[in-house]
Amino acid sequence: MLKPRWSDLDAYNHVNNVTWLEYLQEARVDMLFVHAPARGAEGLAEGVLVVRAEIDYRRAMVFRQDPYPIEMWVSRIGGASFTISYEIVDDDGSGRRVVYGQASTVLAPVDSDSGRPRRLHEIERAVLGRFTD
Amino acid sequence: MLKPRWSDLDAYNHVNNVTWLEYLQEARVDMLFVHAPARGAEGLAEGVLVVRAEIDYRRAMVFRQDPYPIEMWVSRIGGASFTISYEIVDDDGSGRRVVYGQASTVLAPVDSDSGRPRRLHEIERAVLGRFTD
Amino acid sequence: MLKPRWSDLDAYNHVNNVTWLEYLQEARVDMLFVHAPARGAEGLAEGVLVVRAEIDYRRAMVFRQDPYPIEMWVSRIGGASFTISYEIVDDDGSGRRVVYGQASTVLAPVDSDSGRPRRLHEIERAVLGRFTD
Amino acid sequence: MLKPRWSDLDAYNHVNNVTWLEYLQEARVDMLFVHAPARGAEGLAEGVLVVRAEIDYRRAMVFRQDPYPIEMWVSRIGGASFTISYEIVDDDGSGRRVVYGQASTVLAPVDSDSGRPRRLHEIERAVLGRFTD
Numbered sequence: 328m329l330k331p332r333w334s335d336l337d338a339y340n341h342v343n344n345v346t347w348l349e350y351l352q353e354a355r356v357d358m359l360f361v362h363a364p365a366r367g368a369e370g371l372a373e374g375v376l377v378v379r380a381e382i383d384y385r386r387a388m389v390f391r392q393d394p395y396p397i398e399m400w401v402s403r404i405g406g407a408s409f410t411i412s413y414e415i416v417d418d419d420g421s422g423r424r425v426v427y428g429q430a431s432t433v434l435a436p437v438d439s440d441s442g443r444p445r446r447l448h449e450i451e452r453a454v455l456g457r458f459t460d
Numbered sequence: 461m462l463k464p465r466w467s468d469l470d471a472y473n474h475v476n477n478v479t480w481l482e483y484l485q486e487a488r489v490d491m492l493f494v495h496a497p498a499r500g501a502e503g504l505a506e507g508v509l510v511v512r513a514e515i516d517y518r519r520a521m522v523f524r525q526d527p528y529p530i531e532m533w534v535s536r537i538g539g540a541s542f543t544i545s546y547e548i549v550d551d552d553g554s555g556r557r558v559v560y561g562q563a564s565t566v567l568a569p570v571d572s573d574s575g576r577p578r579r580l581h582e583i584e585r586a587v588l589g590r591f592t593d
Numbered sequence: 594m595l596k597p598r599w600s601d602l603d604a605y606n607h608v609n610n611v612t613w614l615e616y617l618q619e620a621r622v623d624m625l626f627v628h629a630p631a632r633g634a635e636g637l638a639e640g641v642l643v644v645r646a647e648i649d650y651r652r653a654m655v656f657r658q659d660p661y662p663i664e665m666w667v668s669r670i671g672g673a674s675f676t677i678s679y680e681i682v683d684d685d686g687s688g689r690r691v692v693y694g695q696a697s698t699v700l701a702p703v704d705s706d707s708g709r710p711r712r713l714h715e716i717e718r719a720v721l722g723r724f725t726d
Numbered sequence: 727m728l729k730p731r732w733s734d735l736d737a738y739n740h741v742n743n744v745t746w747l748e749y750l751q752e753a754r755v756d757m758l759f760v761h762a763p764a765r766g767a768e769g770l771a772e773g774v775l776v777v778r779a780e781i782d783y784r785r786a787m788v789f790r791q792d793p794y795p796i797e798m799w800v801s802r803i804g805g806a807s808f809t810i811s812y813e814i815v816d817d818d819g820s821g822r823r824v825v826y827g828q829a830s831t832v833l834a835p836v837d838s839d840s841g842r843p844r845r846l847h848e849i850e851r852a853v854l855g856r857f858t859d
Contacts, residue, residue: 330596333622334615334744336737338789343733344510345485348478349600356599361658377477381514390737392627463729466755467609467748471602471656478600482733489732494791523604525760610776611751614744643743647780 329353330394342388348380351413351430354397358411358458368454373439378408382430388415395427401458407446408435409455462486463527475521481513484546484563487530491544491591501587506572511541515563521548528560533593540579541568542588595619596660608654614646617679617696620663624677624724634720639705644674648696654681661693667724673712674701675721728752729793741787747779750812750829753796757810757857767853772838777807781829787814794826800857806845807834808854 329350337343342350360372388395395415403410411434415427438445447455462483470476475483493505521528528548536543544567548560571578580588595616603609608616626638654661661681669676677700681693704711713721728749736742741749759771787794794814802809810833814826837844846854 332615332619333626334618334736334742337733338735338737338739339507340737343485344513345478345481345733348481349598352476352478352600353598360599374472377517379514379516380477381512383512384510465748465752466759467603467611467751469604470600471604471606473604476600482731485733486731493732605773609751610779611744611747614747618742618744640738643783645780645782646743647778649778650776 328394328396330392331388331390333390336390340389342390344384347382347384347388347415347428347430350395350397350415351380351382351399351432354399354413355411355432355434358399362458363451363454366454366457368448368451370436370439370448371451371454374437374442376435376437376444377432378435379433380430381432382428384428386425386427388427399458400460401455402431404447404452404455404459407444408433409447410434461527461529463525464521464523466523469523473522475523477517480515480517480521480548480561480563483528483530483548484513484515484532484565487532487546488544488565488567491532495591496584496587499587499590501581501584503572503581504569504584504587507570507575509568509570509577510565511568512566513563514565515561517561519558519560521560532591534588534591535564537580537585537588537592540577541566542580543567594660594662596658597654597656599656602656606655608656610650613648613650613654613681613694613696616661616663616681617646617648617665617698620665620679621677621698621700624665628724629717629720632720632723634714634717636702636705636714637717637720640703640708642701642703642710643698644701645699646696647698648694650694652691652693654693665724666726667721668697670713670718670721670725673710674699675713676700727793727795729791730787730789732789735789739788741789743783746781746783746787746814746827746829749794749796749814750779750781750798750831753798753812754810754831754833757798761857762850762853765853765856767847767850769838769847770835770850770853773836773841775834775836775843776831777834778832779829780831781827783827785824785826787826798857799859800854801830803846803851803854803858806843807832808846809833 335342335346363371398414402412412431414429417425419425435444468475468479496504531547535545543564545564547562550558552558568577601608601612629637664680668678676697678697680695683691685691701710734741734745762770797813801811811830813828816824818824834843
């Protein structure tokens with residue numbers, strides 16, 4: 328759930344395409360900084376690099392009072408990286424699902440001291456596993 | 461060429477991954493709003509939707525006085541969309557090429573009155589063709 | 594009430610001083626685009642220029658889950674401009690009021706066709722009057 | 727000198743009023759992080775808090791290829807703070823001076839270890855003194 332800010336709008340009066348990635352980042356930070364540490368994977372809050380991002384824009388987001396729902400799940404867990412997939416999706420008021428966009432980001436944990444990529448710890452893999460769904 | 465702003469930095473003291481897309485957007489705006497219209501393709505300045513973006517992050521960008529060079533070319537021209545590819549790449553001072561990231565965006569021209577996607581005009585295809593490198 | 598985004602942080606890990614004005618803008622937009630039109634002053638939603646802003650920073654804002662409360666009131670109503678005052682203020686958990694910052698912005702309505710400053714309408718003065726306090 | 731980005735525009739197609747403070751910040755960072763350290767006042771690059779800002783908006787800035795010139799000078803040097811004044815000002819093409827806005831920010835150096843405000847060092851006062859004018 329992310330409430331658009333008026334400042335997210337660009338000169339076309341739409342949430343700028345760049346800002347969509349900011350929305351995903353906020354949703355991800357919430358998962359990695361709040362929910363994962365609460366379950367024992369504090370390391371993910373200390374530093375995760377974005378290695379790759381891809382996003383498909385389906386429908387413009389506008390400024391509105393209601394937050395946009397963001398569905399998010401861990402779609403791949405590798406040895407030294409994992410992938411989060413996202414869907415910005417809403418109900419159109421009559422029960423029909425409206426997809427605004429779909430995206431995924433490949434993330435790699437880094438050692439907080441050296442700043443270098445590291446392998447995922449066992450507890451981190453377990454915690455991420457609960458977000459696969 | 462894009463000069464980083466101090467405000468582009470995130471809490472890790474790096475140019476935030478989201479802001480990379482802003483850099484690409486600025487480079488693209490320069491091509492579509494300035495260079496393309498100068499060659500007869502004014503329509504591209506009136507409205508182009510980003511349909512898809514993908515980006516690979518290879519190396520962190522930091523705050524520095526020198527602008528980051530952005531290489532950019534049209535890598536595909538379709539009937540109603542085209543793709544721009546980008547490389548943020550620099551010389552490491554000793555003549556070696558350092559790649560910070562690679563990206564591409566699929567773009568679709570929209571009719572400025574209706575806001576609906578439209579096909580590329582012949583002149584637009586010709587002008588984009590000159591940017592294929 | 595404004596929930597900080599992780600992307601609001603600067604390299605010092607604080608909500609950047611520039612972003613504070615964005616918070617005020619969001620609070621103001623909410624008043625002028627939503628609450629004022631609902632009471633008959635639609636014109637204020639069509640265009641209001643910021644003529645002057647001043648802000649005193651008292652205490653750093655950080656990234657947190659709880660939104661920061663923003664108190665806001667109309668502190669002056671002139672012929673062709675008005676002033677909104679703001680206080681970002683919170684409870685410290687033990688009932689003591691903590692002031693993060695204080696600010697004010699002078700705003701001038703503009704004619705939506707010509708884009709030129711205009712006088713406040715009677716209904717607008719009346720609606721703004723309900724936000725003094 | 728600051729080149730506007732297309733992403734600086736808001737839904738009114740103007741450089742958003744909040745972003746003006748970002749322009750001032752970039753100009754200031756350039757003075758404090760680059761020019762002041764080169765003259766012996768490295769401490770100012772390690773941390774300076776913005777204590778107060780005020781800005782008068784006179785004329786809209788738009789997206790354009792030419793950077794906007796920002797004039798900047800130290801207008802006050804106190805014991806534990808100093809003030810930088812700014813003017814965004816341009817030539818209108820026929821030699822007439824066009825003022826876009828005027829601003830000032832009160833800044834306080836902080837100790838980089840404790841993060842607490844501290845007094846200005848003698849060398850810092852001397853270096854700042856060269857930017858009065």
